[in-house]
Amino acid sequence: MTDAKYHAPEQGSLAGRVFRPASLDELREAIELAFDYRGDVTVELKSGGQVTGYLFNRTATGEQPTIELFPATGSGTMTIPFSEVAAIAFTGEDTATGKSWEAWVAKKDSERQREVDRVEAEAKARGHL
């Protein structure tokens, strides 16, 4: 079956925001937001490094809660303990923004056609059409 056609009314995207949690509760909240976010995030580590990627899972319970990412470069996954996270920045494009059915219908015909053409051209370039 297909996916849902309708999505939520546009709300402020988190793109560009940085969360530097001061407590475990704030950290959990930031991680939940990152888990729901449909773009890459950059995780700043307490060790001083940082990782950019798609945060696709989190395990908030247990002795050592963790997050899991697909790094934007390279293959495989990366698991990071909550305790290592210093900050989370929403650095990637929010791929869900502006993609609602309502937003699409509300666009001018010319805008919609341009979007359709762009998607088609991208698919052709990948050999998917």
Add this chain to the structure above:
Amino acid sequence: MAVPVSQMYTVTKYVLTQKLRGVKRYPLVLMLEPLFRCNLACAGCGKIQYPDHVLDKRLTPEQCWAAADECGAPIISIPGGEPLIHPEMPEIVRGLVARQKYVYLCTNAILLERKLDEYQASKFLTFSVHMDGLKDEHDLAVCRDGVYDVAVKAIKAALKRGHRVTTNTTLFDDANPERVRKFFDEMMALGVEGMMISPGYSYQKAPDQQHFLKRSRTTELFSKILSNRKRGWQFNQSPLFLEFLMGRREYQCTPWGNPTYNVFGWQRPCYLLQEGYASSFRELMEKTAWDSYGTGRNEKCADCMVHCGYEASAVEDTFGSLSGFAKTVKITLLPNAR
């Protein structure tokens, strides 16, 4: 008959075996998503909104077969993304068919005709073509003109080569019952084996309650569509699920009936909600708070009547009681009987 006897026998045997073993929660259909990349960008599609490096990820054939073995469901539905984009899809399907799994390869059919040579016709393989209505409705839903015609041509070509073909249709609150009935006529005239229908429902991220089918509206819409149905219409679904859509039966969700495996792992709790991922099927089954999901239990599930949650409930009803079984037989033979 919409489904071959061998498939009905396999499913019946599987369900009865689970019951005899006292298994309370068992999967019926594995939703295997080998990639999220698609060659369409339907407005608001919740499955393709990821960064490019995620869209480029694909499950390997070995991962797909391992998921099928681990899960054990007799039916495997392969949605996506667009599965036909996956370069190893023929190999994946061959491996699943070799395991005697009934595979429903869900496709928008844009690539189907040119890929047909790569697939051998089998009772275990069905192309489930996404069709959201007649030409106007479908092309609007997929945001590209001409896709309906391409799909119809591909369906004819697949049928000509002896493939099993079904359609799958998602209906929203703007559906016109008369147009949907005409669409059913068109699909059956093409010669498809059966049709699958379901109300659309939002992903947890974006429940726009203004437009999603509320339960009362869903039952009203499906009653108009399915009442006095034509005898020639064949549905590739449980008759009791159709009764449920019409508001004639009440079910609670059976989210473990259609587990989903994709590049992120085993999705909790279902195809529609993303509450996290388990690394194994066993972990999914044992460590998911199943009782926290379903209508009346979770606000995210309030109006959901989608097949992935309730088709398995209908199957459970069929095999769980004599009255359910009798009702299924009756509706199968006399679809318009009350």
